[in-house]
Every structure is written in structure tokens, then in C-alpha cells.
Amino acid sequence: MTSTKTPEIDSAGNGTCETESGPERRRGFFRRLRQRLNKGQSWLTYDLAHLLPGGKPSEDFLEEMETRLLSGDVGVNATTRIMEGLDKKLWRDELKDAGAVVDTIRAAMLDILAPCEAPLAIPGAPRPFVILMVGVNGSGKTTTIGKLARRFRDQGLNVMLAAGDTFRAAAVEQLQVWGDRNGVPVIAQQAGADPAAVMFDALEAARARDADVLIGDTAGRLHTQDNLMEELKKVKRVLTKLDASAPHETLIVLDASLGQNALVQAARFHEAVGLTGIVMTKLDGTAKGGVLLAVAEKLGVPIRFIGIGESAEDLDEFRAGPFVEALLGTGGGTESP
Ligand SMILES: Nc1nc2c(ncn2[C@@H]2O[C@H](COP(=O)(O)OP(=O)(O)OP(=O)(O)O)[C@@H](O)[C@H]2O)c(=O)[nH]1
């Protein structure tokens, strides 16, 4: 069973969606994702054949799958949805073998993730298109801005960056390095300046220079720090004085290795500032990647990009089909169940 809402998967388990970045590049990206999630083996299906000695699943087997989903950060709600599909099929005696199990899990995962597959396309208007990056400390905001700056520049867009993290020492310099590397101007003020004022000035400058995209960095903050969440609301409010529709994209950057904590962060930031997109970074580390299912199931906010490393090519658009294949460890030379 496959979902009709998802992109086509080729025989290597890769998405075949065409974008500016090209299908070849995307295939390479998802191949690396699959290799980096649990070193290429799926934490979910790695010894499926061994678990099904008679070939046919049992209640015990389903319990094992449930445990794996929960420990893979999939969360209770998304796990329940996936397990319901398996339970139903077991009950109807339709789970004949490991292949049927994988197909059923794949379909359930696609049902959860496909609605959140909505790549960020910069529209012709309004210009400058303003993107505000938010998230907790160290999630990868500034690095992601650098990667996006290069991506948009390569698409022929005129990009500017705003150094809205006026709090952390060296934050401005860090953004400046990415700006210099990509030939993209960075608007900054002195340390300790009001981030809302920085963003306001940056939007004015971006307008004056006919920029297509302005990306604003912000200081890392915990979702529990009410005063800092108020500061973010102020940044958004002040931007609307220049452009009632700005920021046009409020992107939260989440560290996938934080598992269920990433879900809590996303939910709180969404309540406070209204997210329009999610970037999930660090899928290369200890992360199992299941948290994307938890976030998609709970928030339904578009997952715009995923990050699998520190360099610029380690960020790409989120695609539900190839991502699920990476989770399942299917195709592309890794162990198939
Ligand atoms: N392995 C890995 N590291 C990443 C990824 N994205 C970012 N990083 C690293 O995570 C660290 C923190 O990244 P930053 O971009 O400084 O994070 P930040 O959210 O701006 O941090 P603050 O400004 O302190 O809140 C850096 O060492 C990045 O290189 C990723 O996808 N994978």
C-alpha cells in the first residue's frame, strides 16, 4: 500500500521531484541521510527477518515494533497511528511477511509526513521576502542561515542577512563569516542593540538595495523564557510597521538529536510566535529521525528543510518519500529488510 499524496520513489528509494537543485543532487543528499541515520541500518527494521522466524508477525512482534518506534523519538501519537495500521492488518490476517509489515509502516508514515512536505518557494512578491529564524540555543540557526543564503544566491536571488542575535558574543562575526563566504551583505549593529531595531533597519536597507530575500538571525532562547519570547513577538511587530505581511516566513530550527524535547520546543514557539516552517538539523548525529513524525503529527507545520551535517550541501528540502525510505533503510545499497 502506498500513499497517493507523496512523491514517486524510484527503485533506489529516492524521490524524483525536480527542483532548481536538481534530482541528482537530491538523490545524493538522501543517500547520505540514509547512511548517517544509524550508520545506514534502519533502527526500525534492521533485523526484521530474524524477528519473524516463521515469516509471520505475532502480537509479540508488534510490541517490539512499538518499542522501537517510541525509542526512535516517533512519540506516542504518531506511534499509535502507525501501530493501528499494523494491528488492523494483523487482525485481518493481511500481515503475511516482513514486506507487508514494511509496506504498512511506510504507508502510515507517509500519511503523517506528506501533508508537511511543502518546500519553501520564494514568491515574486512581496519583496524583500523576510525570513525570521528562531529556536533554542545551539540548534543550528546561524549555520542554517548561511546554508540558505548560499542556496538562494545560487538560485539567482539577491540575499541579505540581518544580525539579530545581539546577545551572544561573536554571533555577529559568525554570521559575517557566512556572509563573506557567500558574498552576501550582513546588516549589523553593536552588541546589546535591540534585535527589533536591527531587523527594522535591515528591512529598510534590504528595500533600499532591492534585495529579494532578507534572513534575520535571532539569539537562541528557551521556550520557557517568557521575556525572551516577548522579545521575539516585538521583532515581528516592528517588522509589520514596514511591511504588514512581514515576516513572511517564521522558521524554527530544531535539533533532531533532542528527540521529544524538540517537539516541546516547536509547540511552545508555535504558540508564542506562530511558526510557518520547520528546519530539522543534526539528523547525522545521534538522532534517529523519528521526531519528524512526532512534530508533523502534532503541529502540521510545513517541514521546509532538513540538515545532515555542517557544510552548505548538508541542507536540503524535506521530501516525505525519500525521508521515509531512509528511516526504513530501504533501497540504495543498505540492508533491506
Ligand atoms: N552535525 C551537525 N551539526 C550541525 C548541523 N547544523 C548545525 N550544526 C552545528 O551546530 C552548532 C551550532 O550551530 P549554530 O548555527 O551556531 O546554532 P545557533 O542556533 O545559531 O546557536 P546560538 O546562536 O548559540 O543559539 C555548530 O557547530 C554547527 O556547525 C547539522 O545539521 N549537523
Ligand SMILES: [Mg+2]
Ligand atoms: Mg546563532
